[in-house]
Amino acid sequence: MIHDQLVCQDLHVVFADGTAALRGVDLALGDGIVGLVGANGAGKTTLLRVMAGMLAPSSGSVLVGGRSAIAHRVAVGVGSIPDGARLPQYLRVDAFLDGLRRAAGSPAETASEGEIRRALCISDLGERPLAALSLGQRRRVELAAALIGDPDLLLLDEPTNGLDPLAMTALRSGLLAARRPGRLIVVSSHHLDELQRIAEWIVVMHEGRVVASESASTLLAIGSSLEAVFLATAGHAHA
Numbered sequence: 001m002i003h004d005q006l007v008c009q010d011l012h013v014v015f016a017d018g019t020a021a022l023r024g025v026d027l028a029l030g031d032g033i034v035g036l037v038g039a040n041g042a043g044k045t046t047l048l049r050v051m052a053g054m055l056a057p058s059s060g061s062v063l064v065g066g067r068s069a070i071a072h073r074v075a076v077g078v079g080s081i082p083d084g085a086r087l088p089q090y091l092r093v094d095a096f097l098d099g100l101r102r103a104a105g106s107p108a109e110t111a112s113e114g115e116i117r118r119a120l121c122i123s124d125l126g127e128r129p130l131a132a133l134s135l136g137q138r139r140r141v142e143l144a145a146a147l148i149g150d151p152d153l154l155l156l157d158e159p160t161n162g163l164d165p166l167a168m169t170a171l172r173s174g175l176l177a178a179r180r181p182g183r184l185i186v187v188s189s190h191h192l193d194e195l196q197r198i199a200e201w202i203v204v205m206h207e208g209r210v211v212a213s214e215s216a217s218t219l220l221a222i223g224s225s226l227e228a229v230f231l232a233t234a235g236h237a238h239a
């Protein structure tokens with residue numbers, strides 16, 4: 001991993017009520033799949049929102065491919081779309097994805113989008129209205145949607161929450177199919193076994209700070225599982 005795709009420098013976020021959600025995050029990530037883990041309230045969602053340019057930090061900076069995150073076109077995927085509330089519920093899946101493609105200036109489905117759609121097992125859903133999708137179906141359609149336009153950065157906030165094992169397997173296949181040189185996929189999750197299967201790099205947060213940022217193989221050489229590493233680094237406060 002070459003550490004220059006996404007760089008966070010001394011990020012602080014203090015909310016209006018005084019909550020310090022990020023307390024000096026320094027992080028440099030390259031391409032590949034990065035797992036973002038940490039206890040409830042550690043700051044994962046806040047960090048993803050800042051990385052996406054959705055939330056301005058109180059201080060510090062985020063550079064994506066050397067440019068400010070605010071200016072960069074980023075795909076904010078899956079869990080970042082709150083309960084699908086902003087999706088046009090009456091649209092059928094194919095019409096929704098076609099519309100996004102047209103908006104991105106590439107009306108035809110690319111070979112890689114087709115491969116990802118097949119990996120996600122959503123090919124049969126094209127005629128269904130978005131409102132009729134189950135949670136697991138919706139998450140997979142949202143991932144396909146987030147990848148339209150071929151973004152170099154994909155940020156996924158707890159995409160596997162609430163998914164059954166079949167939907168989780170399909171989502172995993174989609175993420176693995178989406179991996180390509182030059183693309184960074186950051187996935188926050190409490191499903192540590194699942195992350196262990198796909199992530200080559202792990203970032204552990206604790207109380208608004210990054211307490212570990214290592215290759216999965218390095219971390220797993222220290223602990224027997226990602227859960228053991230998590231408990232040793234981020235979990236001690238709860239022991």
Ligand SMILES: Nc1ncnc2c1ncn2[C@@H]1O[C@H](COP(=O)(O)OP(=O)(O)OP(=O)(O)O)[C@@H](O)[C@H]1O
Binds near residue numbers: 019020041047
């Ligand atoms: N809009 C807000 N106003 C005030 N405090 C906030 C706001 N959003 C988040 N926080 C606080 O910031 C801290 C970090 O929250 P965040 O949602 O980033 O954590 P998280 O690691 O994603 O947690 P979880 O695993 O539970 O989703 C928490 O203390 C949370 O209560």
